[in-house]
Amino acid sequence: xxxxxxLSSIRSSLGRRAGQPVPARPPVLLKIPEVPLARRIxxxxxxxxxxxxxxxxAKNLEEARDYVAGLVQGRRAIASNAPFLGECGITSIxxxxxxxxxxxxxxxxxxxxxxxITSASFALAxxxxxxxxxxxxxxxxxxxxxxxxxxxxxxxxxxxGLDELLTLLPDPAGHTSGMAFITGPSRTADIEQFLxxxxxxxxxxxxxxx
Amino acid sequence: xxxxxxxxxxxxxxxxxxxxxxxxxxxxxxGKRRESIDDPVAAEFEAWRTHANAIKRHTIENLDYYLEExxxxxxxxxxxxxxxxxxxxxxxxxxxLCREKGVRRIVKSKSMTTEEVELNHEVEKDxxxxxxxxxxxxxxxxxxxxxxxxVAPALHKTRYDVADIFTKTLGVERETVIEKQTMIARRVLRxxxxxxxxxxxxxxxxxxxxxxxxxxxxxxNARLSSSAPRIQIAFAGMEKLIPRAQDLAVFLKILGRSAxxxxxxxxxxxxxxxxxxxxxxxxxxxxxxxxxxxxxxxxQDPAKRQALYCIRCGAxxxxxxxxxxxxxxxxxxxxxxxxGAILSPQFHGVTRDPWLPHASSLCGACGxxxxxxxxIPKILLELRRDIAEAKEREGEDRVQQLAFKAWAFVMTHPKxxxxxxxxxxxxxxxxxxxWIRSVPGFMKIGPLAGWLSQRxxxxxxxxxxxxxxxxxxxxxx
Numbered sequence: 001x002x003x004x005x006x007l008s009s010i011r012s013s014l015g016r017r018a019g020q021p022v023p024a025r026p027p028v029l030l031k032i033p034e035v036p037l038a039r040r041i042x043x044x045x046x047x048x049x050x051x052x053x054x055x056x057x058a059k060n061l062e063e064a065r066d067y068v069a070g071l072v073q074g075r076r077a078i079a080s081n082a083p084f085l086g087e088c089g090i091t092s093i094x095x096x097x098x099x100x101x102x103x104x105x106x107x108x109x110x111x112x113x114x115x116x117i118t119s120a121s122f123a124l125a126x127x128x129x130x131x132x133x134x135x136x137x138x139x140x141x142x143x144x145x146x147x148x149x150x151x152x153x154x155x156x157x158x159x160x161g162l163d164e165l166l167t168l169l170p171d172p173a174g175h176t177s178g179m180a181f182i183t184g185p186s187r188t189a190d191i192e193q194f195l196x197x198x199x200x201x202x203x204x205x206x207x208x209x210x
Numbered sequence: 211x212x213x214x215x216x217x218x219x220x221x222x223x224x225x226x227x228x229x230x231x232x233x234x235x236x237x238x239x240x241g242k243r244r245e246s247i248d249d250p251v252a253a254e255f256e257a258w259r260t261h262a263n264a265i266k267r268h269t270i271e272n273l274d275y276y277l278e279e280x281x282x283x284x285x286x287x288x289x290x291x292x293x294x295x296x297x298x299x300x301x302x303x304x305x306x307l308c309r310e311k312g313v314r315r316i317v318k319s320k321s322m323t324t325e326e327v328e329l330n331h332e333v334e335k336d337x338x339x340x341x342x343x344x345x346x347x348x349x350x351x352x353x354x355x356x357x358x359x360x361v362a363p364a365l366h367k368t369r370y371d372v373a374d375i376f377t378k379t380l381g382v383e384r385e386t387v388i389e390k391q392t393m394i395a396r397r398v399l400r401x402x403x404x405x406x407x408x409x410x411x412x413x414x415x416x417x418x419x420x421x422x423x424x425x426x427x428x429x430x431n432a433r434l435s436s437s438a439p440r441i442q443i444a445f446a447g448m449e450k451l452i453p454r455a456q457d458l459a460v461f462l463k464i465l466g467r468s469a470x471x472x473x474x475x476x477x478x479x480x481x482x483x484x485x486x487x488x489x490x491x492x493x494x495x496x497x498x499x500x501x502x503x504x505x506x507x508x509x510q511d512p513a514k515r516q517a518l519y520c521i522r523c524g525a526x527x528x529x530x531x532x533x534x535x536x537x538x539x540x541x542x543x544x545x546x547x548x549x550g551a552i553l554s555p556q557f558h559g560v561t562r563d564p565w566l567p568h569a570s571s572l573c574g575a576c577g578x579x580x581x582x583x584x585x586i587p588k589i590l591l592e593l594r595r596d597i598a599e600a601k602e603r604e605g606e607d608r609v610q611q612l613a614f615k616a617w618a619f620v621m622t623h624p625k626x627x628x629x630x631x632x633x634x635x636x637x638x639x640x641x642x643x644x645w646i647r648s649v650p651g652f653m654k655i656g657p658l659a660g661w662l663s664q665r666x667x668x669x670x671x672x673x674x675x676x677x678x679x680x681x682x683x684x685x686x687x
Binding site: 009021022025031108134141171174180181192198199202 | 231234238257270273287305343344346364367392394399400419420431437438448458459460462475477478480486489500
């Protein structure tokens, strides 16, 4: 069997025995800066803006809902099952459908609708990143197939950056089969290094921080 | 032994359009990298590199341990690990799985490891539709070419080339506007994503402690390949391991900046097994192909095994004066540039392409920019030594060996050396402006002619150092 062959060949190259423990690992390098919320919000919006992502800081749930309603107007949107979207009243905006639990039904909507609306498990201020943990509430395709992605996230989920996320979530695999970081709209520069947005994922991204 | 593909290289050098494309693209990538690491948030970039190097060294030195840990954790999450000793085994696994599961269409996101296997070619034998979905890779698949660059595979293609390729292969009207070309590809590939049975991705990192595969990208095609089809296979070289998810904090920060000057790429997917109970989408089956294909051979040499630390950022290509002239297709294997020059000989044996480690000016740029601090110039030198030793064993290059023996003899006998130096200015060919640019006819034969055709020699000084020293000492007395 190739497995055992490969492992024994590795061991003989490295001079190790099967089951031999490893010496101490280099320590983890994680640094979490102290950044007040207002500053984190500013950082997030600036970082996302640089990538041509739009952001809005909403004072309350109604403001968030109104902003999303303005974007949806006249178009078809699919919302994830995140409870926060319901709390904001986003799921009752005309044109927004939600509550899909079957894979094929969800997929069919995501592939044909104009807008996908999600919340996010976390957001990272330094890079303008959304952290999506796949679950019953937050399927993968809503933030992926429609050409426009809107994420509505409470500021309590806004972390400083990657280091803080990995401190809170030392093993993401314990929570989900798929975690995705989304940092701005989908893009490519494969032809003459000319930047084009929206090649496979959404070309337009709006983040509403509530 | 193969020789330097001089004809092909000359063709690349004489192609003005290609030269502009390579030089321009790599230059822009160099600039973007510089800008991103000069940013104050990356003030600790050097510390990150040192740390990344330490983690990779630790992991590679204990690779068997982490591979077993990875396997345990992937199995715990409901995935399967397939160990493949070579390309043939890996291709055979995919073909068999396709037969068993009735797979008719495969969508693939960018993976250099599958290029090693020439996977597309293999599965096409079974009439399976296999589609590259990274825009650059898709263009190359349609053009039937290999990637030109680890990160920017279609770096050598202009919008006009793409227009020709799309018109010819997709039957669309000729389109030279890049945005519109991109949207043509989006439309064609979207349909493929939604009808594929199997998605194949690469892996930038394998996280042993989590049993996870990490894929970074900008387009969204890797996310789609791993989320839309019912089966997912991740293809990875076994060296892609890191111990813990927390180690990603450093690796993601150096990878994006080194590759494209991005603090973080648009998408980073952390994938661990098939979808779990309750999750609505994601694959039903999850396989990880762990490919050896020569990697265990590289491990045998303690000094050179650091080549396996590579995270495929492409920075060494962009900074290499040789790559920037000869481009990606003149290298003998899928990995080009300085990293290719140290990987290929170690995977295939030093005698297969002995010119490769010599295709370097040893300027050291590759080593300076490598985010995991692989000592590429040092390994190049060691490979040159290995090549010389191999040739000696095979009794090749007798002339060169004799010449060096004579040289060594003269150098270790001071009187002879002194005599040789005194004679040098009189026996050497004539110099112009202090350089010897050509040699007399009788020297224009054999290996010397080839050597001198590419090089100029500084003319010997009229007085040797020894002579000057002696005169100075005498003057003092």
